[in-house]
Amino acid sequence: MYTQEIINDFIIRIPKAELHMHLEGSIEPKMMFKLAERNKIKLRWESPEALREAYHFNNLQSFLDLLFEGCNVLRTEQDFYDVTEAYLNRVKLDGVRHAEAFIGPQSFLQNGVPIDVVMNGVIQALKDAEKTTGITTGFLISAHRHRTEAAAFELLELIMPWRDQLVGLGMGGAEVGNPPSKFQQYFKECHARGFNLTIHAGEEGPTEYVREAINLLGVDRIDHGNTAMRDPELLQQLSDKQIALTMCPVSNLLLNVITDLSEHPLRIMLQKNIPVTINSDDPSYFNAYVAENWIQSQMKLSLTFEEMIQLAKNSFQGSFLPLPRKAQYITEIENFCLDFFRRDIRAN
Ligand SMILES: [Zn+2]
Numbered sequence: 001m002y003t004q005e006i007i008n009d010f011i012i013r014i015p016k017a018e019l020h021m022h023l024e025g026s027i028e029p030k031m032m033f034k035l036a037e038r039n040k041i042k043l044r045w046e047s048p049e050a051l052r053e054a055y056h057f058n059n060l061q062s063f064l065d066l067l068f069e070g071c072n073v074l075r076t077e078q079d080f081y082d083v084t085e086a087y088l089n090r091v092k093l094d095g096v097r098h099a100e101a102f103i104g105p106q107s108f109l110q111n112g113v114p115i116d117v118v119m120n121g122v123i124q125a126l127k128d129a130e131k132t133t134g135i136t137t138g139f140l141i142s143a144h145r146h147r148t149e150a151a152a153f154e155l156l157e158l159i160m161p162w163r164d165q166l167v168g169l170g171m172g173g174a175e176v177g178n179p180p181s182k183f184q185q186y187f188k189e190c191h192a193r194g195f196n197l198t199i200h201a202g203e204e205g206p207t208e209y210v211r212e213a214i215n216l217l218g219v220d221r222i223d224h225g226n227t228a229m230r231d232p233e234l235l236q237q238l239s240d241k242q243i244a245l246t247m248c249p250v251s252n253l254l255l256n257v258i259t260d261l262s263e264h265p266l267r268i269m270l271q272k273n274i275p276v277t278i279n280s281d282d283p284s285y286f287n288a289y290v291a292e293n294w295i296q297s298q299m300k301l302s303l304t305f306e307e308m309i310q311l312a313k314n315s316f317q318g319s320f321l322p323l324p325r326k327a328q329y330i331t332e333i334e335n336f337c338l339d340f341f342r343r344d345i346r347a348n
Helices: 004-013 029-038 048-053 060-073 077-092 115-133 149-165 180-192 207-215 226-230 232-241 249-254 266-271 290-301 305-317 323-347
Strands: 016-022 096-103 136-144 168-172 198-201 221-224 244-247 276-278
Touching: 004 290, 004 305, 004 323, 016 221, 016 244, 016 276, 016 290, 016 305, 029 048, 029 060, 029 077, 077 096, 077 115, 096 115, 096 168, 096 323, 115 136, 115 149, 136 149, 149 180, 180 198, 180 207, 198 207, 207 221, 207 226, 207 232, 226 232, 226 266, 244 266, 249 290, 266 276, 266 290, 266 305, 276 290, 276 305, 290 305, 305 323
Parallel strands: 016 096, 096 136, 136 168, 168 198, 198 221, 221 244, 244 276
Antiparallel strands: none
16 A cells, blocks of 8 residues: 555656646745846736735636736746746756746737847746756747737747747637637648647637547647547547646646546546646736646546556657657656556565
8 A cells, every 4th residue: 555645756757758748837925026027017906915815816817817817917028037947947857857937928929028039038947957957959930810810910920930949739719609610711821831840729618629629730749628528439430549648637627627636537537548648827826826727636636556557658748859869768757657666565
């Protein structure tokens, strides 16, 4: 019998990748106040504690409203650098070996922040943090689905000078009423330009959105994908094509996508051979970095060691890393497990 303490230790230390997180969703309240002060921006909260208290959401929209408001404090390259660096330093403690991070430049462009400020700040921080933390990184640009397809095309042109520093493109924002089919031409163009592609689908939106994402847009992976659970044929397709789902259990719980973590579809999907992964989405706003998402899921869904090892492997398999690098990380997991269980036998 393993105690919860041993299980948690296993979770924290097993090598893992995080594939679904938004840098603008990782600004801790203290950082928010630091940046606001630096940029002489008045926040409507008295203190970081009061801001943390405001993190109670009814649904995706109520969260997005606060998220976009928070984006207001990011103004300079140094701001983007600091937020990115803080995230990577934090998840090093969670056993993260590889991180693929989104940012949505449209939130900052509309505040008058030039694109090169966003791109250069994040890219420099990722480069530096790779050296200091040993975490490999991938940078993804996310377009807003609640804006027009023309706006997504404009963004695409703006980011092209950094093409070689990007690992892929994604899409997020208000889902219901903004189906993947709205962006068919945009994704076709991104595909033609050779980008790896992902899109948020089936978080609040219907099963149909997940189907459209795969069949109309031809994305390489799906962010969330919860509502695919309602359609056995779609589940079969996800399994056959080995399309990774970057699921975010605590985010789902706090945005009322589910009412209890025990209802989360990730374990059943895992058992159906779908490459499910566990991620934090917006770790500061949901007060849970990636390992905490694993721990809460493990407890509520009674995930076994075998399932957790599979989740860790899926996180690298589902990444946009080159194949040999994926293989190295999978070997790292296997070595970690050998060592972990050998030690455990000795302890007993
Ligand atoms: Zn997300």
